[in-house]
Amino acid sequence: MTIRTGLTGLCLSGLVVTGGAQVRDLPGATDHHGGFGFPDQRGGRLLQIPDLARPELLRAALCSGGRRVAVQFDRRQVESANDGRQTGRNFDKLAGNVYTVLGNTVDPDAACFLPSEALLAGSVILSIAAPDGSGACLQRERFATLRDRPVVHCWPRARLTPEKQVALLEFERRGKDALASLVFVDGSRTMFADLPAEFRGAREDLWRVDDGGVLTPEGLQIVCALQRGGWYAVGTVWQGAEGRVLSLWISEGSERFTKVINDYWYQAPM
Numbered sequence: 001m002t003i004r005t006g007l008t009g010l011c012l013s014g015l016v017v018t019g020g021a022q023v024r025d026l027p028g029a030t031d032h033h034g035g036f037g038f039p040d041q042r043g044g045r046l047l048q049i050p051d052l053a054r055p056e057l058l059r060a061a062l063c064s065g066g067r068r069v070a071v072q073f074d075r076r077q078v079e080s081a082n083d084g085r086q087t088g089r090n091f092d093k094l095a096g097n098v099y100t101v102l103g104n105t106v107d108p109d110a111a112c113f114l115p116s117e118a119l120l121a122g123s124v125i126l127s128i129a130a131p132d133g134s135g136a137c138l139q140r141e142r143f144a145t146l147r148d149r150p151v152v153h154c155w156p157r158a159r160l161t162p163e164k165q166v167a168l169l170e171f172e173r174r175g176k177d178a179l180a181s182l183v184f185v186d187g188s189r190t191m192f193a194d195l196p197a198e199f200r201g202a203r204e205d206l207w208r209v210d211d212g213g214v215l216t217p218e219g220l221q222i223v224c225a226l227q228r229g230g231w232y233a234v235g236t237v238w239q240g241a242e243g244r245v246l247s248l249w250i251s252e253g254s255e256r257f258t259k260v261i262n263d264y265w266y267q268a269p270m
Helices: 003-010 088-093 135-147
Strands: 015-018 021-024 034-039 045-048 060-063 067-077 096-102 112-115 151-161 164-171 177-186 189-198 220-228 231-239 243-251 258-266
Touching: 034 088, 034 096, 034 243, 034 258, 045 112, 060 220, 112 220, 135 151, 135 164, 135 177, 135 189, 151 220, 164 220, 177 231, 189 231
Parallel strands: none
Antiparallel strands: 015 021, 034 045, 034 112, 045 096, 060 067, 060 112, 067 096, 151 164, 164 177, 177 189, 220 231, 231 243, 243 258
């Protein structure tokens, strides 16, 4: 699904159009999990656009790089005239839940995830660092065996601990079936967060707007990662030509991640 498709889906009463079929879109935030927020231009406040029943219950934010800050709910603000871009420049003009960052400010360009107390309870917040050399990509043949599909590209994306590594994979296409996956390696355990797409022709959008049918790792970041025994939650942001797709993935002990939150910030250049 490209970012443009994602935006279209948000405009169709929560329906995403994928390959000609309509499927129910995922929520942009939930009271059970939390949701993503972006900073104002000074990094002193966060705005979470999807509404929640109890926004005041969110008291922390995990920002790009896994940094944790305390936040306090301020108010639900109403929308006023703006250019439609969900950026810090329009912070005071967009409808959403406003949170004050307590203590030091955050990077104004960061993406932050505001987790629920249920998500944080008993969880370890994993640090996020640049990958060490080839990282998880040293195991690309193993990934191919696990999925019974050759890996044509592998890009290391993050190191969480010496044994916990994240990489972006592109598998061999099968007809129109294109498949990328974010792979999370924890020692001998391997978990996949799949990013399927339908190939529609050379130079056509595939995973993101204006990607020309070519997968590249640029703009894909790990925002946060939490662990509770064999349970994991990973927040990701994928920057495209027109905006950012923000997702929360959960693994309940299986070898696959399930996407439970899918938000989108429209940020096309003027």
